[in-house]
Amino acid sequence: MNKITKRVKGEHSMRSINSGPSTISSTRSTMSSEIGETRNYSFFTIRNDVEMEKIAARKHNTRLLLDSKTCATMRQMRLIDHGNLNKFIGMSLDAPQLLSVWKYCSRGSLADVIRKATIQMDGFFIYSLMKDIVNGLSWIHESNFEFHGMLTSKTCLLNDRWQLKITDFGLREFRTRDQFHVMDRLWTAPELLRNDDIMGSKEGDVYSLGIISAEMITRSSVFDIENRKEDAEELIYMLKKGGLQSPRPSLEHDESLEINPAYLHLVRDCWTERPSERPDIKQVASQLRSMNSNRNDNLMDHVFNVLESYASTLEDEVAERMKELVEEKKKSDVLLYRMLPKQVADKLKLGQTVEPETFDVVTLFFSDVVSFTTLAGKCTPLQVVNLLNGLYTIFDSIIERHDVYKVETIGDGYFVASGVPRRNGNEHTRNIASMSLGFVSSLADFRVPHMPAERIKIRVGFHCGSVVAGVVGLTMPRYCLFGDAVNTASRMESNSKPGQIHISNEANEMLMSLRGFTTEPRGEVIVKGKGVMQTHWLLKMDEAAAPKNYKREND
Missing domain, CATH: 1.20.5 (Single alpha-helices involved in coiled-coils or other helix-helix interfaces)
Known part of the structure; x- marks a missing residue:
């Protein structure tokens, strides 16, 4: 990369400058690896006297001869040190494509900041950026450069301190062969579009300033092009055509933005159709100062x-x-x-395996609704659902007061266990017995909503024995109990009578050891798969025998 430092007479080709045999003296810097690329720019690192520095290189589609005027312009550009103008470093002549090299601004272009919404722009933020653009343009308009000519939100860069710097000014000689994307022309003033003028004018810069301001106010892209029915080419055609219907960006904005109404009027003045009616950059600067006379800059x-x-x-x-x-x-x-049981659910949440576990003595309860099939035949499906929901809501409120676990409900069947998965000594039979009596007594006041005359009765049975418990399934895991005791408890229920609690001899012995429960022998009952069994009826429970107030771990 060459930095031109001395005036010459006559013309010299780019190759002569690059190779050195000329009266132009130059300093050479080496660009390291390319770190990024866009349609118009390549980004490199360059080693200066202290460290590696990032630079932005604009691509130019030209190989014109550099005359003394162009060289003088570039020397002048290298000397510019203005707070709102991006630093011009030099020209890269070794690359396959001519590159003008500029200082890299870490926050990117104003267009990028608006598109990515990296910071919430309020009224003062917009004012400050507008002021930076105006300051940079003021210097350009008063200098030998006269005007920028291709001002867009893409040529307004932001450094790490949110200071706006205008880039790509000067070097208008290179624009003759540069290829401009149709989107880049949306910032161009109508009169320049009509004349196919790619150089620009002061009035054109003011027009571009208005378009950029609209982007900041609306926090959207130029003309909000993504949400318009017209594409870029159609918009440019309409801009060239002009007239009263000539399109302009919307200035509708969020009310929380607190934009000075005078600022909106200034923006509209900047993009007036007639160039002569637009304010010059000094007038724009003056109006901006008056809008912020009492605020910190x-x-x-x-x-x-x-x-x-x-x-x-x-x-x-x-x-x-x-x-x-x-x-x-x-x-x-x-x-x-x-x-699922709390201890089981906690293990599953941690991704741990729940191993099957043997429980030596637990109490298992089954119940079902008497003549449920006949009753369901008199109801619609929705009425059946409402009936079971009302019934199970009552049952669920009862089990909340006992140390039991509801294993599952299948239709009108209700399966409950105690002593599993939480071991509770010999209290499992007491809890199931108390719960069973609660279930039966709760139905005295229960009414079928759509059949008030009907009375619901349930059969209940429970048994004490050993089971193996474990989690079955992955997609919808269930905590299941296995063992002969499950079948026996189910047979106690199926051989029970309406409104009665049928218990096995093992369950009766447990209750007698606990005291406070009244049972009576039923006698010998032939149980399918079991043969003859001695069973009992549970009649009542003394108040002193009731289980202590129980509070669930997860309540």
Whole structure:
């Protein structure tokens, strides 16, 4: 990469400058690996006296001769040190394509910032960026460069301090063969489009300033092109045509933006159809100053305040979201613990395997609704669902007061266990017996909503024995109990009578050892698959025999 430092007479080809045998002296720097590329730019690192520095190289589709005027222009550009003009470094002559090299701005172009919404632009932020553009244009308009000519939100760059710098000014000789994308012409003034003028004018710069301002105000792309029915070529045709219906960007904005109405009027003045009616850059600067006469001009202080406010708001929002997350987690845990035992669910949440477990003595309960098939035949499917929902809601409220686990419900069948998965000594039979009596007594006041005259009765049976418990399935895991005791408990229910609690001899012996329960022998009963069994009826429970108040672990 060559940096031209001395005036010459006559013309010299690019190759002569690159090779050195000329009266132009130059300093040479070496560009290292390419770190990025866009349609118009390549990005490199360059080693300066201290460290590696990033640079932006604009591509030019030309191989014209560099005369003394062009060389003088480039020397002048290298000397420019203005806060709102991007630093011109030099020309790269060794590349296959001619490159003009500029200082790299870390936050990218204004168009990128608007598109990515990397910061929330408020009224003061927009004012500050507008002021930076006007300051840069003021210097250009008063210099030998006269005007920029291709000002867009893409040629307005932002450094790490949010200072806006105009780039790609000067070097108008290279534009004659540069290829401009149709989108890049949307910032061009109508009179320049009609004349196919790619050089530009001061009035054209002011027009472009208005279009850029609209992008900042609406926080959208140029003309909000993505949401328009016309494409870029159609828009340019309409701009060339002009007239009262000539399109302009919308200035509709969020009310929270706090934009000075005078600023909106200034933007509209900047893109007036007739160039002579547009304000010059001095008038624009004067009007901008009058809009902010009583406010601090330091954008960085403002950005820090905005970020501090945003951080505070973000902390509050994160805290609120965390609170909501905790509440939702509690709700999901309650639901999960209703579907699976808590200790089992906790292991599954941690991704741990739930090993099958043997329980030596537990109490297993079954119940079903007497003549449910006949009753269901008199109801619609929806009425059946409502009936069972009402019935099971009552049963669920009863089991909440006992140390039991509802294994499953199948139709009108209700399967409950105690002593599994939570071992509770010999209290499992007491809890099942108390719950069974509660189930039967609760039906005295239960009414079928659509058949008030009907009375619901249930058959109940329970048995004590050993089981193996484990989780079955992956997609919809279920906690299941296996063993002969499950079949025996089911037979106690199927051989029971309406409104009665049928218990096995093993369950009766457990209740007698606990005291406080009244049972009576039923006698010998032939049980399918078991033969003759001695069974009993559970009649009542003394108040002193009731299980102590029980509170679930997940409540």
